[in-house]
Amino acid sequence: MKCTCWGWYNWAKMDTQAHTRDFVVIDGSYGEGGGQIVRVSLALSMLTGRPFEIRNIRARRPNPGLQPQHLTAVYAAATLAQARVEGAYLGSSTLRFIPGEIEGGEFLFNVEEISGAGSAGSVLLVAQTVLVPLALSGQSATLRLLGGTHVGWSPGADYVKYVYLPALREMGIEADLHIEYAGFYPKGGGMCTLRVKPADAPPQPIEWLDRGTIQSIKVITTISNLPDHIVRRGDETAETFIGLTGLRPEFIHHFLPSRGFGVSLTLAVKAEHGYAGFIRLGRRGVAIEQVVEEAWNEFVAWAKTRTAVDHFLADQLLLPAVFATGPSTWTTPKASSHLRTVLWLLPKFMQVGLELTPWGEQGVQVKVVPGGEGIIGLNGAEGSNHTST
Template sequence: MATQAHSLSYAGCNFLRQRLVLSTLSGRPVKIRRIRARDDNPGLRDFEASFIRLLDKITNGSRIEINQTGTTLYYQPGLLYGGSVEHDCSVLRGIGYYLEALLCLAPFMKHPLKIVLRGVTNDQVDPSVDVLKATALPLLKQFGIDGESFELKILRRGMPPGGGGEVLFSCPVRKVLKPVQLTDPGKIKRIRGMAYSVRVSPQMANRIVDSARSILNKFIPDIYIYTDHMKGVSSGKSPGFGLSLVAETTNGTFLSAELASNPQGQGAAVLPEDLGRNCAKLLLEEIYRGGCVDSTNQSLVLLLMTLGQQDVSKVLLGPLSPYTIFAASEELFPGYV
């Protein structure tokens, strides 16, 4: 195992993805020890190993060393290269787990990134591709990351545990980010949503829409929730359904909430009516929390502000999530958390 005096040293598996992303952006190698050392099944999980392989594909010259038990990782980042890439994600986590990292890295590559990711598009753990498309992409455009080649497209949907989804993400290169002033969220002017169903009756999506509207119609008239029922090879390998909602304000702020059904064979069956009502309540809670960025993208906006020019950027956030608190600490004081 290689050791270097100038590498940052950490212990434990918490925030491993964020540490590797920041290491790649800063060019500083990291060594992470005692990864689940006391677990019955110690070491890196499959989804973490898949994420490390993804970093290796989008960089050139990275050096990765893992000990025999998987409990120690040394990562020396290479050049962010980009280009056309394909990657099969672990079905233990959603594609959003990998996309969140790519949104941080893609603008700073040598060549524009065009990547196809395969796996789970919607689950109960990670942000869905629908929510990232509706909230993270407009946020990146505020920083000047835009163009015809900037898109996120769902080619196939995939639900856990089987997956089978496919997503295309392409992003242009931007060497300099624009400063932003996001201090007034504005008033809610419209709500949009996507109710999806795969390998179940199309009526599931319609029932979700009716139940969500029964709550949201009390607050605002401009509501449109699309239904998306994919068939055949486009529907992935497992049945499921869910809903993602996005509220847009008069000042261009996007606040999101989402829910998905339990994976096949896991937990109790979920009624579409209950899922729709609960998702609508989660959106109202997100609106109540306030801020110009929703909870999902707090760490992304803080990272982009850190990587921007010396001009002062300002953003108004609601209550910080634990992940955001860590991310901000790592960006400002690397190695102290």
């Protein structure tokens, strides 16, 4: 495994040749205005070879600039793409990135090493930054990731393993995730291994409109340093709810070591045309029965729309779709701020046609045409009875 140390790169300045290249200039405060702009820009730069400069990074956030989890994503992308980088330090509001050739292998990326202290910064967001570029560049890689695995405001490890990766598999991108230690907020300390296989062809387009029949529901519980009866009670509650659909759930339990304690529950749904996941984290003083019910209510709200994917997966499909062999389309309950932000960002790096239009009574439809032109509906479609987040 390659030791990845900050000293490998000259983070303070770039050579003269770097300054002569045309940069894609991005306003980091646009739309969602968070770390997503940084992560997607890194992935697009790795895949297109186009350098970029982001200004005003997370400018409207209480802790503006690059934080440990964002900086770890920069570090991972720079390591894998042999990139030259400027502005990669904690709190930085401007970042320049010039990619080189993507290189596979074995790597270790540690959010805590970047922060200099314990951190529950999400390692799954780091994984999602580099997974598609690695696969589409024909590189195999094994990434050991240390930090937060089940934390708020990010896809948990179980969502990535049982929702995101199966959806990518439908498009021809293969990867697997093994979770060894759970990293709950605030102590972190989680560890997982992502193995990415080289794609032997461009991604296949998808056409997921009406979800069709629901084929399976997995109930995934990850728990650390809490009584086992919590899992049993959660399963009993989930079985009661899911029984209303006529389906028998599949129960998956991860009893993992951890620095702290916590429980995460994920409902992973496979439909005839699409995937969805609903995550709830346990909280002090909240019974597991309520945690399950909260996830169930989110599932019911999605299922009523008959859309193909949840609103988190909706924006995560955009990156592989722009490199697919033909147009892709899918539906989701609402046009989130994350979705709109990525739609705004994509044409800055490449030629692509994009459409965001109402679908049915309670949803929106996303259409991606690689090599196409124009953006339709970015400032219009919302999805009935839903607002952007």
